[in-house]
Amino acid sequence: MGRINQWLCKACKFWRKKYAEGTCRACGMVVAVNDDQACRLCWNQFIAAGGRKNGADLLAANRFGQQLFLANLRHASAGQRLGTRRQRRTQPATEPVPTFTAVTHRQLVLFPATRDVKNGRIHGFPAPAEPAMAAFLEEFLIGHAQKHGWSHTATKGARRGLTIALGLQDTPGAPLRATDILGLQQIGTNTLRLLEVCAAAGLLEDDREPAVDKWFNTAVAELPEQMRSELSRWYAVMTNGSSTPPRSKPRSEQTIRLYLRWSLPALHAWAASGHTTLRELTTEDVRDVLPGSGNPRARMGQGLRCLFRVLKSHRVIFFNPIGRIRTGTHETRHPMPMPAAVLREAFNSEDPARAALTAIVAFHGLRSGQLRKLQLTDIHDGRLHLQDRTIPLPQPVRDRLAAWLSYREHRWPMTRNPHVFISRRTALDTSPVGVQWITTSMGMTPQEAREDRILHELHASGGDLRRLCDLFGLSIAGASRYSFVLTHPEL
Template sequence: MCAGCTRQVPLREEYCRLCWVQARAEAAVTGAKPESFLPHLRHQQLFFYGLTALWDRRPKPTASKYDRRGRPRRPDPAPAPPPPAVWCQLALFEARRDLTGRASDEDASRDNPWLAWARHSAHRLGEARGWPRQTRLNVDQALVIILTGHAEGDVVRYSEVFPVLRSRGLSVERTTEVLDHIGVFLDDRPSSFELWLESKLDGLATGIAHDVGDWARLLHDGGPRARARHAATVWNYLNRIRPVLLKWSNRYDHLREVTRDDVLTHLETVQGSQRQHTIVALRSLFGRAKKNGTIFKNPTSRIRVGQHEEGVIQPLEPEQINGSVAAVTHPADRLILALAAVHAARSAAIRRLQLDDLDIGNRRLSIDGRTRPMDELTLQATAEWLEFRRRRWPDTANPHLLINKHTALGTGPIGKSSVAGPALHRQTATLERLRMDRQLEEALAHGPDPLHLAEVFGLSEKTAIRYANSARALLEQDLESAPATSPRTHGSTP
């Protein structure tokens, strides 16, 4: 029996282990020996409250001071405030800087406030975004190369940074993100749209090219009274009418010389949907030129586009759907397939999905602001993807549901090519076809009601009517092709 707590437990010098632990704890405060406190013990601290630290004398694990190759690890950069605004001499002309020859930390200017602030900002940004240690070291080395000797008023251009960092295998995207964060970065890359537009205007007459370029830029960028269109719309419009523009450029120098007969002559060479798309693009072009006052009369006025007969949307065969299901094996692709085939989600909506849109406990899912119940298939695919995401990128700060190795270090969505994965490229049941098949199935199961389709999937009036008409045509076709039933089938007597 313990002389202190009177418990029947193994003893050491008439006292149990817990009494010895309590005596050591009290002796550590005064510096006396634990034996002097044993006869006066009247209580014991609970076992689960911090006693492990008292009897566990093993050294605490500390971060290694050396990396895998035995080299000393770099310490974290010291906190640094933004450099104070000071007066600087304006440059007489711009000159490209030579960023080569500074590749080590020893070459950095320790007293440069811009470099100190950039390194500290990169450290904080990396912690917030979950950058791996190797990425942080690469960005730190890139900042040393770029900002050594940086002064107030200097601007770092993409054209100067890209060749230097790419030749050394350093991250261009993460480095420019830090430079833009501290406000010294200038992206001087030419716009891909401008490069494409320049190639399309090549070969056109000067006056025609001027009006076409102004019209294409208005469609792409928008204006005070015109909303910006999707880039694919501009591409389709200009690609459709470029052949006739080249033909007119051989005879005319300006769009004002084009007559109504010229437009009708070209429309006779195209039929069906090509004719409709051509007249729509020409109407838009000449309408813009008329509004700017560069032409006197619109030659496309009073030319009817005509009604386009929409075909009946056909459902997918079970073999086609099974082929697409068997083709996807990655957890992200399986979740994307479930969202398109079950919830009829578009690719853009899938890319925009965030973790906050999931409510696993209540089995609810929000797609573009519309909350939907989550079925068992989608729930299982979501659980598999979240587990894979947690294991693959445990420190990522990206709020989007779907990420990859590129977006895991940032906060943006995945690209379009990542949604339409290569697994479905050769399949008949693509994501778009699966989405359309799901909406058609809803119309067939619940009746061809446009209001119901618009409420469930958030479709526009025209799109909902089209699916309802297709479902009505398929139902009527099934009734007409069904074999005649005998009276016995309906339960009557012969």
């Protein structure tokens, strides 16, 4: 202890840094309390009485006061860990796994209100009202954390967040709502882990608004009401499909975003000129907003063509104003080689992830999807075993892969993720990394490096398109677009 630590021992300083201030439910003092709403002195008295594993009770252990102890002789959580180890030696080899069945009803509230979760850090959070559900989820969380290699700190934070979420339930015993869990972000809780655990345990009710729904409502918010209603009908058909004539399948979220984004400039222009519904639009109105030529005209034409075609087939509008207007097709981009200095810098980077990713793509032209799905068992005997081919790895690629795998083992020694490339987030589960992580790590898109590799092979083989198809999984049409480079005067 000393003046620089405000006359606190190291354990007390750690305790106050780790936990927020609240009211201890044993002694009633307003100090830093842990997840069980106990101050450090009352918690140590509870541990000395046997702890939770021996069935001790916090209030009963502190009923007749606390036994003081000397400073700096006991860590804030050392007694708890020691008691856990001793208990593990004496507990039976097989323990009954708790089971729990969620209730099917929901308790109605008098009026909806936003919870002030930050206020709970001062006055404390209520204990879980359904002990059976709390015991089941805690046991499941511990097993899930061990399976996915979570650290002790990550597991402890998830347990604390789970206890708070259970205490704030309006209906004890019901599946946890995703929006209630996301509200714990206000107090710094990692809600992604809680959502993952609850979903795996089958006790999550995902009531979140899909991101594409929120984006659509924001995009059309400034349009007239009748026009928004017609666009909502188009959006419903595109999202869910139609089981009645004319039947259609649901479209992907990316397709919906593209078509609406290409159509929005025309929709806003019509709204600004006084149109309130798509039913009153004519062919001249469409011609007035279409760009003159090129990709802008083709994109807007494709978006509006999809919009009017769906609305007319479902009898929302009676006339397709763009039906007889030619808008052209997208202009194709010819593949171009990358500057050698950019590839060389990424290939020799000190970042092991960047160097390994660039080496694989620059030598073998893998796609981003293949990089994401690449697993540890796919690399053995000096070869890369993909679903459709086996690739012998040259020594430069082997060296960079070995450096990345060594870094991966040192950085995340407990991870259970089977993929070769993992990130800080995916190290805690078994999902692959995202495309954005690969692009950010490489400093370029994998497609750019892949095209450079294909062009290099095209020159080396003298324009053998069949060889490109075999090596890189291209179709004849896909390989033909690279042949233009052979006759380009500047390439």
